[in-house]
Amino acid sequence: MQEMITANRLADGRVVFFAGDAGWSEDFHRGAVLSDAAAKAQALAQAQASAAANEVVDPYPIELEMRAGHLAPKALRERIRASGPTVREDLGKQAQGYAPTIAQRG
Amino acid sequence: MYRYDEFDSAFVAARVEQFRDQVKRRMAGELTEEQFRPHRLMNGLYLQLHAYMLRVAVPYGTLNSRQLRRLADIARKYDRGYGHFTTRQNLQYNWPKLQDAPDILGELAEVEMHAIQTSGNCIRNVTADHFAGVAADEIADPRPYCEILRQWSSQHPEFSFLPRKFKIAVNGGPHDRAAIQAHDIGLQIVRNARGELGFCVYVGGGLGRTPFIAKKIRDFLPERELLRYVDAILRVYNLEGRRDNKYKARIKILVHETGEAAFREAVEAEYAANAQSVLTLQEADIAHMRAFFRTPPLEPRATTSPRIERRRGRDVKFDAYISANVAPHKIPGYAVMTVSLKPIGLPPGDCSADQMDAVADLAEDYSQDELRVSHEQNLILPHVALDDLPAVYDRLASVGLAAPNAGQISDIIACPGLDYCALATARSIPIAQRIAEKFGDGARARDIGPLKIKISGCINACGHHHVGHIGILGLERAGEETYQITLGGSGDENASIGQLTGPGFSYERVVEAVETVVETYKAQRADAGEPFLATFRRVGMAPFKEALYERSAGSDI
Numbered sequence: 001m002q003e004m005i006t007a008n009r010l011a012d013g014r015v016v017f018f019a020g021d022a023g024w025s026e027d028f029h030r031g032a033v034l035s036d037a038a039a040k041a042q043a044l045a046q047a048q049a050s051a052a053a054n055e056v057v058d059p060y061p062i063e064l065e066m067r068a069g070h071l072a073p074k075a076l077r078e079r080i081r082a083s084g085p086t087v088r089e090d091l092g093k094q095a096q097g098y099a100p101t102i103a104q105r106g
Numbered sequence: 107m108y109r110y111d112e113f114d115s116a117f118v119a120a121r122v123e124q125f126r127d128q129v130k131r132r133m134a135g136e137l138t139e140e141q142f143r144p145h146r147l148m149n150g151l152y153l154q155l156h157a158y159m160l161r162v163a164v165p166y167g168t169l170n171s172r173q174l175r176r177l178a179d180i181a182r183k184y185d186r187g188y189g190h191f192t193t194r195q196n197l198q199y200n201w202p203k204l205q206d207a208p209d210i211l212g213e214l215a216e217v218e219m220h221a222i223q224t225s226g227n228c229i230r231n232v233t234a235d236h237f238a239g240v241a242a243d244e245i246a247d248p249r250p251y252c253e254i255l256r257q258w259s260s261q262h263p264e265f266s267f268l269p270r271k272f273k274i275a276v277n278g279g280p281h282d283r284a285a286i287q288a289h290d291i292g293l294q295i296v297r298n299a300r301g302e303l304g305f306c307v308y309v310g311g312g313l314g315r316t317p318f319i320a321k322k323i324r325d326f327l328p329e330r331e332l333l334r335y336v337d338a339i340l341r342v343y344n345l346e347g348r349r350d351n352k353y354k355a356r357i358k359i360l361v362h363e364t365g366e367a368a369f370r371e372a373v374e375a376e377y378a379a380n381a382q383s384v385l386t387l388q389e390a391d392i393a394h395m396r397a398f399f400r401t402p403p404l405e406p407r408a409t410t411s412p413r414i415e416r417r418r419g420r421d422v423k424f425d426a427y428i429s430a431n432v433a434p435h436k437i438p439g440y441a442v443m444t445v446s447l448k449p450i451g452l453p454p455g456d457c458s459a460d461q462m463d464a465v466a467d468l469a470e471d472y473s474q475d476e477l478r479v480s481h482e483q484n485l486i487l488p489h490v491a492l493d494d495l496p497a498v499y500d501r502l503a504s505v506g507l508a509a510p511n512a513g514q515i516s517d518i519i520a521c522p523g524l525d526y527c528a529l530a531t532a533r534s535i536p537i538a539q540r541i542a543e544k545f546g547d548g549a550r551a552r553d554i555g556p557l558k559i560k561i562s563g564c565i566n567a568c569g570h571h572h573v574g575h576i577g578i579l580g581l582e583r584a585g586e587e588t589y590q591i592t593l594g595g596s597g598d599e600n601a602s603i604g605q606l607t608g609p610g611f612s613y614e615r616v617v618e619a620v621e622t623v624v625e626t627y628k629a630q631r632a633d634a635g636e637p638f639l640a641t642f643r644r645v646g647m648a649p650f651k652e653a654l655y656e657r658s659a660g661s662d663i
Contacts, residue, residue, distance in 0.1 A: 011133065012203035012205065013158035053135070054133070077524060091186055
């Protein structure tokens with residue numbers, strides 16, 4: 001199962017994705033896709049160090065899956081976090097072009 | 107309304123500066139998240155799915171136009187141009203930044219508002235009947251007592267670390283509009299045989315994982331004894347309430363496990379032991395507080411308005427609006443107007459900054475500068491002269507706030523659900539939107555009559571689904587949203603917990619299931635005047651169950 005590390009940024013609470021050496025990105029597409037155990041462990045350790053450095057809050061891994069031919073968070077909760085409220089498509093990442101490339105509803 | 111004195115102002119201002127320092131230290135890394143979290147929660151700041159969320163207290167749901175305009179300004183300046191009115195008469199901003207939170211609280215303090223005790227295991231914002239001070243059937247205005255409770259409970263050293271959160275509601279008339287029996291303490295204002303004011307006291311109500319209707323533990327408590335008795339309840343709870351399991355820590359569990367009689371005895375013993383307490387209210391103190399909430403000097407006017415009648419005769423929507431959204435005022439010639447925040451297809455309780463400004467203007471121009479927020483997520487203009495109703499209605503319509511659906515099927519309570527909330531297991535708002543779109547606010551909704559649908563996106567039940575005539579609870583099963591339906595709940599003076607129909611329904615099919623329930627009601631009702639709840643209580647669950655699971659095979663499970 002492919003994974004990605006996510007967190008909320010301390011200063012403004014925005015959802016961010018761990019992007020390796022590039023740090024954190026608000027854009028799901030820029031998040032590092034982690035395929036093997038070693039990569040996951042290393043990314044999580046870096047993310048936790050970032051949390052300890054007060055850049056982000058509560059980093060954790062999320063599972064990814066292919067949806068309509070594109071990689072997306074598996075859980076609805078995480079798809080909503082990565083996109084924005086399904087009831088306000090003018091708000092959140094979906095309004096900034098950062099959402100995963102899939103239909104958001106459901 | 108209540109105005110801050112120098113102590114209130116100094117207290118709130120000090121809290122803002124204290125929090126400013128805490129945020130600074132958190133940003134600088136001097137506080138860890140674990141250390142900081144309790145501080146931010148004590149100031150109403152949560153971290154939700156997309157961002158921080160700030161919950162602003164609207165004490166007992168009372169606002170003036172200056173305050174509502176400030177809420178609008180904050181929505182524009184620090185948020186995304188809107189706010190969400192909640193089931194506890196508060197307002198939530200969904201997108202504030204941590205670094206802006208102290209400035210937001212500072213701006214709130216300037217208009218005598220704050221976010222203190224909107225979170226945490228303390229006594230939360232005391233809620234009240236949203237028709238407080240104006241209802242034609244009111245015995246006494248609950249707000250002076252709410253304010254007394256607010257002052258007493260603010261930063262109360264003994265009750266700032268209770269086993270769990272604690273919610274008090276006060277209702278002023280025989281019809282319970284504040285859902286007091288679903289609260290930790292519910293206070294019903296009554297008069298005894300001698301005509302003295304006091305309270306009928308309910309304890310141990312609550313929804314969530316283990317719903318209970320409150321138990322009445324005292325028929326009459328003299329008004330001067332309000333704090334002394336509430337203090338006794340809190341002391342028993344603080345000492346005996348469970349701290350080993352957060353799901354069993356609310357007072358409802360203590361009352362249930364102790365038993366109603368034994369709990370009453372414990373409270374009465376504590377109450378008697380503090381007979382000399384300084385908490386006994388003095389007549390002058392009550393009168394002082396009551397003066398803040400005096401009804402504005404409204405001259406009685408004609409009880410009928412030809413202007414309204416003419417408009418009703420030629421404007422179906424206006425006629426429907428007057429029927430659904432206008433209630434009698436205690437002074438002849440005036441009305442209490444419910445501004446529905448449930449326009450068809452939009453998120454229940456959401457209000458844009460421009461709409462807030464428009465309603466604030468109306469309050470100033472037509473309602474003695476007063477407003478209320480209801481736990482049903484609507485706004486109230488409490489003092490509108492009958493002759494002014496058409497003008498107010500037209501101005502509301504111009505900002506999309508003239509939905510004529512108060513108390514009807516599309517006047518749905520819904521928590522933010524999985525679209526915003528970190529605790530949610532399923533979405534609530536889109537279910538509310540689809541139900542509202544299905545039934546509308548026109549002839550079909552009017553034919554269905556009074557019907558309260560309440561939707562929660564998780565077991566914590568912020569959407570009060572247990573006391574909905576139709577309750578919907580969103581859960582997650584194997585990665586999919588599923589929705590349980592309960593029927594027959596009620597949050598009024600004849601309170602009841604809804605009964606589960608059976609297996610849940612998928613996101614796609616739940617609205618269809620609600621339609622099946624409604625059509626079954628229509629087939630079963632004695633006549634067009636028998637409301638849903640009365641029909642359900644008369645015929646029971648069987649016909650609904652049959653329609654949902656046997657005839658339509660509607661369940662997905």
